[in-house]
Amino acid sequence: MGIEMPVPAKPEGVDAEVWEQMLHATPAEARHLIREGKFAAPTSGLCPGYAQANLIILPREQAYDFLLFAQRNPKPCPILEVTEVGERMTHICAKDCDVATDFPGYRIYKDGVMVDEVDDVVDYWRDDLVAFIIGCSFSFESELIEAGIEMRHNTQGRNVSMYLTNLACEPAGSMSGNTVVSMRPIPYDQVVKAVQISGAIPKVHGAPVHIGDPSVIGIKDIAKPDFGDPVDINPGEVPVFWACGVTPQSIVMNSKPPFAITHAPGYMLITDTKNVDLKG
Amino acid sequence: MGIEMPVPAKPEGVDAEVWEQMLHATPAEARHLIREGKFAAPTSGLCPGYAQANLIILPREQAYDFLLFAQRNPKPCPILEVTEVGERMTHICAKDCDVATDFPGYRIYKDGVMVDEVDDVVDYWRDDLVAFIIGCSFSFESELIEAGIEMRHNTQGRNVSMYLTNLACEPAGSMSGNTVVSMRPIPYDQVVKAVQISGAIPKVHGAPVHIGDPSVIGIKDIAKPDFGDPVDINPGEVPVFWACGVTPQSIVMNSKPPFAITHAPGYMLITDTKNVDLKG
Structure with missing residues (x-):
């Protein structure tokens, strides 16, 4: 592993054994633990060296406006991947990665108002949804x-x-x-x-x-x-x-699209993409 | 002006007086000469230090696909600006800049086939068109x-x-x-x-x-x-x-959208944006 990194402190409420697994997991292994519902906490400090990502999912109807918004605002919204319409699996930022299950937490918005917080969005999925995977600090x-x-x-x-x-x-x-x-x-x-x-x-x-x-x-x-x-x-x-x-999420609250899904703040997707490959 | 730049050779067919004007024009003045139909030639070497730009105009119907295409292919398609639907004037890369008249040459494509080459596209303009202004080498x-x-x-x-x-x-x-x-x-x-x-x-x-x-x-x-x-x-x-x-243009020829307008290769928009402001 080369340089020794300080171990982040265990977030409250996380099982000690699962935390130990997460600390040594590859990105794919971390996503599987999250997908199985074993980890639902902030991801800061996990899988160092790999890019983590934010999420916003919108109906195709609003997707052009959001894609153009991201193009005009690359600092808050640097896009790592946009999924095909209706497609839950990513192809660019990670393999074997389901945007509907692999974030540790999600928020559901209707008309700009948060109506639910959930661990996966399988039940909310629709064939007209597009997922925007956005870089994370x-x-x-x-x-x-x-x-x-x-x-x-x-x-x-x-x-x-x-x-x-x-x-x-x-x-x-x-x-x-x-x-x-x-x-x-x-x-x-x-x-x-x-x-x-x-x-x-x-x-x-x-x-x-x-x-x-x-x-x-x-x-x-x-x-x-x-x-x-x-x-x-x-x-x-x-x-x-x-x-x-x-x-x-601030854009969704202000612009009030009929339906949107985001990740829960701090509960990120751990991608297969190395930071070093995002440089320049 | 600081550093002395070598003067580019006059392209064939350009009036000597207009060429002299173009060599000393600001970007806005160059766009006006082009808009008035006085200059219809390649723009390489003009207004050094200012970004020049490519063009593709598509109906709103195809705009999401192209915007996503550009997001996935930033090397050939680095977007400088996307105009509002139906809007001919730019707001970001230049002021007082009409995408329908300020390129020295345009090509019209129907179903992927070039059907016309013109000096402006005022007669081809439609309320559902979106212009993509793309960086140029x-x-x-x-x-x-x-x-x-x-x-x-x-x-x-x-x-x-x-x-x-x-x-x-x-x-x-x-x-x-x-x-x-x-x-x-x-x-x-x-x-x-x-x-x-x-x-x-x-x-x-x-x-x-x-x-x-x-x-x-x-x-x-x-x-x-x-x-x-x-x-x-x-x-x-x-x-x-x-x-x-x-x-x-290769994408249009291959993908055959019902309607598209591009610039004529080498006949670029001269923007108000300095190269230095596009760095990093």
Whole structure:
């Protein structure tokens, strides 16, 4: 394995034996454990070196607008794969990968309102659905950790903190709304390194969108994230904000398509794609 | 203007006074000369530093498939802008820019067959059309020239040589076909530099797709390009091939959508977007 990585803390509620299996799983093995319903928790820190991914599933009717939205907003919505209409299996980012079962958690939206949270969406599947698999900042965390930068949510066994901002996305057809960001507290003397390392992988959100004062991007209380868990920010650390693949959920809440499925924030797909293959 | 650039040779058939105007025009002024019908020739070498662009216009009915095709094939089809349905004016890559008049030449396709070549498409415009503005390798030529690399087609006053290859694109829905490439002869000792300079701007096709033996990518006779003009390849030079925004024309010919409009190969849109803003 080469470099020794610090082990992330076990998230609350996860069976110790399953956690041990997840820590040593290949991406395919991790997806199978998730598919079998054994793991339903945040995936940060798992399968280091492999890209993790966000999800939004929409009917074909809304798919063009969303694809164009993603093209116009590549920072929050870097697309790794778009499935064929009605097709649950991915072909590009992973093999033997079912978008209806292989995320540890899903949210169902009707007319922009969340109506259900479920472990799989087999019962919600329809022949007209298209899945958009979107890059996730969990992907570059392993490189930040290798560079000696602590991922506080990992060491605290929590989900990353995510916030709705006042940064408007470029609208496309029926799709509009504001950017969601993930936040990591970084010591001042590691901020530049964090920018450069993450900036090298635009397909998983790339460089931060904001560094420092949360109020500048419309975040009122850093201790109260809109998604995920709060994490400690220690003296000498600055909050650094990356565009987040939960942005499509803010778009769904704002644009109110009749039907949408997303992943649960922090509960990501672990793909077969290596981060290194997404560089450049 | 800083660095002195070599002046490209006047293409055949262009009025000397108009050519002089084009050589000193801003992108907006160049578009106006083209819109007024005064310039209908290849645009390579004009407005150095500004991105030039390819065009494909499709009915909304086929737009999702093409947008997905471009997402899956970013090397030949890096999208700079997609216009709103029925809208002729661009909003992102240029201001005061009409996609129906501001390219120096257009081709009309019905069921995959070219049926007309025209200077503007005002009479062909329909309310259901979507224009895809796609990056062009003419954009990075000014940086290659600055680096001391001759653009043979410029110095010969010819259109760049373009070839249909055997490199299959990743299909998407109804869209499939092979990659078209542009070719520039480069002295051996400048090939690496050419790769690095062009590779820094993926939005205008980025690094080459092939260097050397044309037969490896299915080109039978380098002296007979499928689009554009032949150019001289001197001893000590190697043909270098870049993915080309004429690829959508090969897709149209292969996939046979009922209606499509493209630019005439080499007759590009000159945008207001600086190459430097497309980097990274």
